[in-house]
Amino acid sequence: MPEKPKVAFYWCASCGGCEESVVDLAEEILGVVNAVDIVFWPVAMDFKKQDVEAISDGGILVSLINGAVRTSEQEEMAKLLRRKSALVVAYGSCAHMGGIPGLANQFDREQILRYVYEESPSTINELHTRPQTASPEGGHTLTLPEFRSMVRTLDQVIPVDYYLPGCPPVPRMLKAALDTLLSGNLPPKGTVLGPDTAMCEECPRKESKPADLAYTAFRRPHEVIIQPETCLLAQGVICMGPATRGGCGAQCVTGNMPCSGCFGPTSRVMDQGAKILSAIASSLSAKETEGIDRTLATIPDPVGTFYRYGLPGSLLRRKIADHN
Amino acid sequence: MPETNGHDAPRVGFYVCHCGHNIAGIVDVAEVARFAGTLPNVIVARDYKYMCSDPGQELIITDIREHRLNRIVVASCSPLLHEHTFRVATEKGGLNPFYFQMVNIREDVSWVTENHDAATHKALDLVRAAVRRVAHHRSLATKHVRIHPDVLVVGAGISGIHAALTLANAGKKVTLVEREPTIGGHMAMFDKTFPTLDCAACILTPKMSAVKNHPNITLWSYSEVSEVSGYVGSYTVKVKRKPRFVSEELCVGCMECIDACVYKEGKTPDEFNQGLSKRKPVYIPFPQATPQVVLIDPDTCIEFKSGRCKKTCVEKCDRNAIDFKQKEEIKEIQVGTIILATGFKTFDPKRIPYYGYGKYPNVYSSLEVERLVNASGPTGGDLVLRDGRHPKTVGIIHCVGSRDRNTNRWCSRTCCMYSLKLAHLLKEHSEAEVYNFYIDIRAAGKAYEEFYDKLLEENIHFIRGRVAEVTDWSARPEEEGKMIIRVEDTLIGVVRRVPVDMVVLAVGMEPQADSQDVRRMFNISCSTEGFFLERHPKLAPVDTFTDGIFIAGACQGPKDIPDSVAQAGAAAAQALSLIDAGEVELEPNTAYVVEESCSGCKSCLNICPYTAITRDETRQKAFINEALCKGCGTCVATCPSGAIRQNLFEDEQIFSEIEGLLQEKESVLTGGGAWRAPA
Numbered sequence A: 001m002p003e004k005p006k007v008a009f010y011w012c013a014s015c016g017g018c019e020e021s022v023v024d025l026a027e028e029i030l031g032v033v034n035a036v037d038i039v040f041w042p043v044a045m046d047f048k049k050q051d052v053e054a055i056s057d058g059g060i061l062v063s064l065i066n067g068a069v070r071t072s073e074q075e076e077m078a079k080l081l082r083r084k085s086a087l088v089v090a091y092g093s094c095a096h097m098g099g100i101p102g103l104a105n106q107f108d109r110e111q112i113l114r115y116v117y118e119e120s121p122s123t124i125n126e127l128h129t130r131p132q133t134a135s136p137e138g139g140h141t142l143t144l145p146e147f148r149s150m151v152r153t154l155d156q157v158i159p160v161d162y163y164l165p166g167c168p169p170v171p172r173m174l175k176a177a178l179d180t181l182l183s184g185n186l187p188p189k190g191t192v193l194g195p196d197t198a199m200c201e202e203c204p205r206k207e208s209k210p211a212d213l214a215y216t217a218f219r220r221p222h223e224v225i226i227q228p229e230t231c232l233l234a235q236g237v238i239c240m241g242p243a244t245r246g247g248c249g250a251q252c253v254t255g256n257m258p259c260s261g262c263f264g265p266t267s268r269v270m271d272q273g274a275k276i277l278s279a280i281a282s283s284l285s286a287k288e289t290e291g292i293d294r295t296l297a298t299i300p301d302p303v304g305t306f307y308r309y310g311l312p313g314s315l316l317r318r319k320i321a322d323h324n
Numbered sequence B: 001m002p003e004t005n006g007h008d009a010p011r012v013g014f015y016v017c018h019c020g021h022n023i024a025g026i027v028d029v030a031e032v033a034r035f036a037g038t039l040p041n042v043i044v045a046r047d048y049k050y051m052c053s054d055p056g057q058e059l060i061i062t063d064i065r066e067h068r069l070n071r072i073v074v075a076s077c078s079p080l081l082h083e084h085t086f087r088v089a090t091e092k093g094g095l096n097p098f099y100f101q102m103v104n105i106r107e108d109v110s111w112v113t114e115n116h117d118a119a120t121h122k123a124l125d126l127v128r129a130a131v132r133r134v135a136h137h138r139s140l141a142t143k144h145v146r147i148h149p150d151v152l153v154v155g156a157g158i159s160g161i162h163a164a165l166t167l168a169n170a171g172k173k174v175t176l177v178e179r180e181p182t183i184g185g186h187m188a189m190f191d192k193t194f195p196t197l198d199c200a201a202c203i204l205t206p207k208m209s210a211v212k213n214h215p216n217i218t219l220w221s222y223s224e225v226s227e228v229s230g231y232v233g234s235y236t237v238k239v240k241r242k243p244r245f246v247s248e249e250l251c252v253g254c255m256e257c258i259d260a261c262v263y264k265e266g267k268t269p270d271e272f273n274q275g276l277s278k279r280k281p282v283y284i285p286f287p288q289a290t291p292q293v294v295l296i297d298p299d300t301c302i303e304f305k306s307g308r309c310k311k312t313c314v315e316k317c318d319r320n321a322i323d324f325k326q327k328e329e330i331k332e333i334q335v336g337t338i339i340l341a342t343g344f345k346t347f348d349p350k351r352i353p354y355y356g357y358g359k360y361p362n363v364y365s366s367l368e369v370e371r372l373v374n375a376s377g378p379t380g381g382d383l384v385l386r387d388g389r390h391p392k393t394v395g396i397i398h399c400v401g402s403r404d405r406n407t408n409r410w411c412s413r414t415c416c417m418y419s420l421k422l423a424h425l426l427k428e429h430s431e432a433e434v435y436n437f438y439i440d441i442r443a444a445g446k447a448y449e450e451f452y453d454k455l456l457e458e459n460i461h462f463i464r465g466r467v468a469e470v471t472d473w474s475a476r477p478e479e480e481g482k483m484i485i486r487v488e489d490t491l492i493g494v495v496r497r498v499p500v501d502m503v504v505l506a507v508g509m510e511p512q513a514d515s516q517d518v519r520r521m522f523n524i525s526c527s528t529e530g531f532f533l534e535r536h537p538k539l540a541p542v543d544t545f546t547d548g549i550f551i552a553g554a555c556q557g558p559k560d561i562p563d564s565v566a567q568a569g570a571a572a573a574q575a576l577s578l579i580d581a582g583e584v585e586l587e588p589n590t591a592y593v594v595e596e597s598c599s600g601c602k603s604c605l606n607i608c609p610y611t612a613i614t615r616d617e618t619r620q621k622a623f624i625n626e627a628l629c630k631g632c633g634t635c636v637a638t639c640p641s642g643a644i645r646q647n648l649f650e651d652e653q654i655f656s657e658i659e660g661l662l663q664e665k666e667s668v669l670t671g672g673g674a675w676r677a678p679a
């Protein structure tokens, strides 16, 4: 029997949803398991790092790595898998663009550690103890990975061949991606494995979107009763649909919630947040500074709204705090 | 044209111009050429004294042939000046002209600093950017649009009349649209005109009837443009023709109906006479009105109000011209070019309460006085005040609503001169003592200063100073029953009180009240004051930023009749040159929607300042009309999914240019993120 292609799954800074989405393949997963040899999948199977090291360089056909990269351990594993794999797929929003963990790039390392280990309301830490990369304990040295200064996308750490977008990716697209990669008929490197038009294209509410939106205020989903058939932007609720790659089947919008942008921008766009901002900013009703300010003040968390999944991969990347 | 080798590896020819000492005096041009020679893809790099000269252009042409160049970069002056020159040279060398990129190291570099090192350094950065950019240039085709030979002229004051006649005499068909019942504009209200004091009617009415009778002119008075669409060479215009309730075809202007009206006396303030007389519901603005057709004002006509008038007017008209059922009509025409000559409005003197207009009956605006001294005006030229007296002293206050921080800052340019004219006419009509209160006398025009000199000899008094107040608060017996003008005479440094019987306010010229609506309809711009904005204050004074639309006369800024007529002629000539060329070339810097990338999200539909974007509702995709697009780039920035691209401003071109600029420093655009340059 010829050897089956080897596939590895790995997770970096992520929530576990991406792993779930693999399981969401449901009975299709059996087909996958039949077709490939899973050589590494910490969440589901008991392989160790040494097992990966034992594989010859390039011996894995494809590693699907989810999660952003924040710690030295994640970086080390990403680099190891890169060496061992012919192809690396950045799986899900965090690996693709930094994801929700990437929002931490609004604060620097010191701010984060100080808050989490000292200042947060649920913390009592009179000795100001902070985690150490090495601490002696009973004659041994215990080690922890290093907490790096910022969250990076996978391709800011290792070369990435393909991207599977989504928070998490939809099983249908995972299936299609695996079929493509196994077929050997490979798309150009750097391709995001999904459609390349914006979400609105597949949105059932598209035709109800008026051409002239004249905003005086924006509203967050909990502040309005969202009408189920009208374009959300027309209801004053920020929908990232126009600036977000389609392919999800308009899941959020169908669930009566706005698109929050997890599929990232289309291939032609460098900065998803900047793009939706320029579209929305041209639709404000006010034309003078005070009115514009008043309208924009109704978006209390602009970074979390426009860069929810993509801060590290955007042109903004991170905030450099000043410590005075 | 031989197709170019744009797909081969770029072979760049680079040229830096000395511009005499303009550039070479500050920028080390030899260093720039040497540096350019070290950049990737650059095959030839030269410096030359005047690149725009024939030998300079010849350098480019021969280099293209000898070195098989396929990209050209010239570092010299502003693209506005010579981009075309060098594109032509590039084309003569056998390349598509758009394989050219210009770097402005004069206006942007040598003219803005005296620091040689900084200048040279900046020039090198800009050159590096351009060399990187030009590699991404593509071959483009210049587009041509046909020019419809018919012209629309809006506004029939002296400017519109002159423009229409000039075009009609050149054999072009003109539609002249005037909003009032008669043409003539402000000039028709004047008795005489400065500085020659020739009678306004004598020089204007022949032109008015020429308009009416010209076979090439369609005159639509009492009409307004309601909609404009299209682009240079092909505008579709809708005109609303308001009902006169009198047939223009049947009425001969005998005015018998006016006499026959059941109203024995007029009851409505006469607009043309500035409210100084009353008119009936059926009226004609003035005897020489053109067209010579009466009209009925439905707001005051009894038949319209109650339906129970005896209609003596209808009885009297033996041509059956009166038609109470006439309806507003919308006409549609096609034209290739448009001239706007919508004129000005006068400043409302009520805005300066301390000059007493509206409070003291004998304070007049200059326009009212134009009617008062007019032989065919409300008093037949008899200078009789609102209280029935004849004035013995008159004060003319200059700069009312001009050169004033609180109202309008600009000089209205005509009021000094018309004040001199009115001073002369008032004296002629009344023998009164006439005082002019002025800040400066602005008499800069042919024979204007001489006119001023003549007035000085006519015993007219001139007091230099901005008037503080007009009051009836008398302080001395000789001031009783008079208005007192309080002013600081700045020539002798004393505050004076001048008692007068009549005050004339020389009101300034302002944009029409609806100038913003009109500018929006025709897609042109206004300057901050609200006058229509010319394309260039010196070199394109009657062009606008919208191709095929020209401006003439006082709608562009305060001016007198000679200047208005000169502009009207210029605007007609500009239109003629377009029409006779037959077609125009369009810069191919237009935007286009990549249809398969468009999600149909509609974000772009309303943001185009030139309304070039529409949506194909069946395909649910956006579409840009190339002929309308001006390449402003707004939609390109707006499209949230990057489905709109713009020729000459493709992302790769812009980003490679930025990268070139920042190359010395850390590159901010590369090294990370999911973004991939499109393959």
Ligand SMILES: Cc1cc2nc3c(=O)[nH]c(=O)nc-3n(C[C@H](O)[C@H](O)[C@H](O)COP(=O)(O)OP(=O)(O)OC[C@H]3O[C@@H](n4cnc5c(N)ncnc54)[C@H](O)[C@@H]3O)c2cc1C
Binding pocket: B154, B155, B156, B157, B158, B159, B160, B177, B178, B179, B180, B183, B184, B185, B186, B187, B190, B192, B193, B194, B195, B223, B224, B225, B341, B342, B343, B344, B345, B346, B366, B367, B370, B414, B418, B421, B507, B512, B518, B552, B553, B554, B555, B559, B560, B561, B562, B564
């Ligand atoms: C009191 C006074 C005295 C003056 N005396 C002299 C003088 O002696 N000599 C001299 O050289 N200059 C004089 N001027 C200046 C002179 O009035 C202007 O130079 C001249 O009228 C400008 O002509 P115009 O055709 O550009 O504008 P206008 O005369 O204002 O004509 C504009 C025309 O356009 C029409 N119009 C406006 N908007 C629209 C629209 N939307 N649609 C259709 N039609 C429209 C108006 O009804 C009007 O008929 C005087 C000005 C004033 C205020």
Ligand code: SF4
Binding pocket: A199, A200, A203, A204, A205, A206, A207, A209, A230, A231, A232, A233, A234, A239, A240, A241, A242, A253, A259, B601
């Ligand atoms: S903006 Fe959102 S709701 Fe509106 S059409 Fe696009 S995806 Fe649908």
Ligand code: SF4
Binding pocket: B398, B399, B400, B402, B403, B410, B411, B412, B413, B414, B415, B416, B417, B440, B441, B442, B506, B508
């Ligand atoms: S023309 Fe004379 S009166 Fe008119 S604003 Fe200018 S300075 Fe004043």
Ligand code: SF4
Binding pocket: B590, B591, B607, B608, B609, B610, B611, B612, B613, B624, B628, B629, B630, B631, B632, B633, B634, B635, B636
């Ligand atoms: S580039 Fe400007 S003018 Fe052209 S279609 Fe886009 S918005 Fe309109």
Ligand code: SF4
Binding pocket: A198, A242, B593, B597, B598, B599, B600, B601, B602, B603, B604, B605, B621, B622, B638, B639, B640, B641, B642, B643, B644
């Ligand atoms: S903004 Fe872009 S995606 Fe949306 S309709 Fe316009 S071209 Fe299409």
